[in-house]
Amino acid sequence: MRMYDLIIKKRNGAALCKEEINFMIAEYTAGRIPDYQMSAMMMAIYFQGMTKEETCDLTMAMAASGEMLDLSGIEGVKVDKHSTGGVGDKTSIALAPMVAACGVKIAKMSGRGLGHTGGTIDKLESFPGFSTGISTKHFIEQVNRIGISIMGQTADLAPADKKLYALRDVTATVDHMSLIASSIMSKKLASGADAIVLDVKTGSGAFMKNKDDAFALAKEMAVLGTRAGKKTTAVISDMDQPLGNAVGNALEVKEAIETLQGKGPADFMELCMTLGAQMLVAGGRAESAGQAQEMLGKVIEDGTALSKLARFIEAQGGDAAAVYDTSLLPQAPIVEEIFSEKEGYVEKIICDEIGVCSLLLGGGRETKESQIDLSVGLILHKKVGDYVKAGESLATIHAGSKEKLTAAKERFVRAYTFGQNPVTREKLIKGILEGDKISQS
Ligand code: URA
Numbered sequence: 001m002r003m004y005d006l007i008i009k010k011r012n013g014a015a016l017c018k019e020e021i022n023f024m025i026a027e028y029t030a031g032r033i034p035d036y037q038m039s040a041m042m043m044a045i046y047f048q049g050m051t052k053e054e055t056c057d058l059t060m061a062m063a064a065s066g067e068m069l070d071l072s073g074i075e076g077v078k079v080d081k082h083s084t085g086g087v088g089d090k091t092s093i094a095l096a097p098m099v100a101a102c103g104v105k106i107a108k109m110s111g112r113g114l115g116h117t118g119g120t121i122d123k124l125e126s127f128p129g130f131s132t133g134i135s136t137k138h139f140i141e142q143v144n145r146i147g148i149s150i151m152g153q154t155a156d157l158a159p160a161d162k163k164l165y166a167l168r169d170v171t172a173t174v175d176h177m178s179l180i181a182s183s184i185m186s187k188k189l190a191s192g193a194d195a196i197v198l199d200v201k202t203g204s205g206a207f208m209k210n211k212d213d214a215f216a217l218a219k220e221m222a223v224l225g226t227r228a229g230k231k232t233t234a235v236i237s238d239m240d241q242p243l244g245n246a247v248g249n250a251l252e253v254k255e256a257i258e259t260l261q262g263k264g265p266a267d268f269m270e271l272c273m274t275l276g277a278q279m280l281v282a283g284g285r286a287e288s289a290g291q292a293q294e295m296l297g298k299v300i301e302d303g304t305a306l307s308k309l310a311r312f313i314e315a316q317g318g319d320a321a322a323v324y325d326t327s328l329l330p331q332a333p334i335v336e337e338i339f340s341e342k343e344g345y346v347e348k349i350i351c352d353e354i355g356v357c358s359l360l361l362g363g364g365r366e367t368k369e370s371q372i373d374l375s376v377g378l379i380l381h382k383k384v385g386d387y388v389k390a391g392e393s394l395a396t397i398h399a400g401s402k403e404k405l406t407a408a409k410e411r412f413v414r415a416y417t418f419g420q421n422p423v424t425r426e427k428l429i430k431g432i433l434e435g436d437k438i439s440q441s
Contacts, residue, residue, distance in 0.1 A: 003027070003037045010044040018057045025061035029160045035167055042164070042173040052223065055178040059224050062186035065160035069192035071107055073140045077283045078107045080193035081275060082184060084217070087205040087355040088242035090252035092120045092150070094259045095272045095279075097308035100148035101299035102276075102292075104283035107143045108150045109157060109191045116355030116364045118249050118372050121152050126250040126329050126374045130318030148312045158186045175207060181220040188225070195231040195282035197275055198222070202430060203240030205351025211236070211430055218433050233278045236430040237271055241349040241384050244268035248363040248377010250329040251398060257326060260306040267383075267428050272296075274429050330375035332398035334405055343390040344418035346382050353415035354378065357408040361399050373400050378408075385425040388418065
C-alpha cells in the first residue's frame, strides 16, 4: 500500500476502507509517512469529507494507536465527560466532585491545550502543590478510594491524534466536523470509561458557531461512542457569551468553589445540573434526570460535594485549605474595574473577544511553550440582557502588569454591544441527544 495512492483516492472523492485507514494511521504514528503527505490527506478529507464508516474507522485506528487505558480495576460504572471548549468553561472542577459525591466514579483524563485560558489541568494547578502527573496505578487506586481523580493525558494516549491535531492546527484543517469528532472521540475511547457525556458548545466562543453544526457534531460523536459500545449522551449548550462570570484560571477555580457552596452563577449551575444529571443516569445512580438533579442539589446543600473537592485536591498533593480559603489561590497584583461609558441593555458579548482579553493578560497559551499566569483574568458583572447605567462596572480585571491591563482594557470595549430595548436571553441548554435520539429545548 502507498500513501500516495490513498491521497489520490481521497482527493478524487472515493471512500477509504478500514485497512487503508489502519495503514495510514499506523505508518504515520511510526514516522514512516511524512507530515507533507498527511497534510495533503487532511486537506483532501477537508474538501471531500468522510463517510460514517470512514470516520468510525479513523476514530478506532487513532484510539488504538497507543495505550488503551484499562479501568477494569475500578469497581462500578466509570463515566467521563468532555466539553468541546469555550470561554469561562470551568465545568469539570465543580461537576466532577458533585457527581462523585453522588456515588459515580470519576476517572478522567484531561488536557492543557491552547486557548484563551488553560485547560482543566492548568486550572487545577491553581491549588498550590496539585499534580496531575500521577501514575496510572495512583489514578486507579485514588478512584477506588475516594471516587475521583483527574490526571493529565499520558503521552501514549492516542498518539496518532496528538500528531495529527498538531498538524491540522498549522494546515487550516481543524474545523472539519468528522475530523473534530474522530479526534475527540479517539481520546475518549482510549481513556477507558464505560459511558461518556459530551458538552457540545455552540455560539461565538465555540468551534461550532451555529446551532445546526453543533447538533450535527454532537450526533456524529454520539454515534461514534455508541458504535464503540459506550453509552454516549451529548448536551448542546450555549457559548454565545462566557459561561458564568469568571474567565481566567484561578478566578474560575474560585467560581467553581462558590458553585459548590451554592453561590455560583445561575447559568453555570444550570449546566452543572444538566450534565451531572446525565452522568448520574448513565452511571446507573439515578433513574431519571429529575431524580438525579435532586441528588445533586442535596450534595451541594449538605457540603459533601465541596468536601469531595477538598479530598480530591489533597489526594493529588494540593493544598486543600484553598478550597475553604480562596485567598490561598494565586492572586494578581493589579485589580481594576472597567466602567461603562454607555447606557442600555447588553445586547451581545462577543465571547471570543473576552477570551482574547484573558489571553492578553497572560491567562492562556498562544503556543505550546507559553507559560500561563494562573492569577489573571476577568470577572464579568454584566451579561446579555442586563441593564447597565453609564459609570457602572462592567467587569473587574485581574492583571500582572499595567501594560497587560491596558491591552486587555482596550480589547474589552470591543466585546459589548448595547441597545435601548429589553433583550431576550438565549436558552443555555439547546438540546440533549442520547445515541441518536434528540430532545431539543
Ligand atoms: N479538540 C480536539 O481534541 N480535537 C479537535 O479536532 C478539535 C478540538
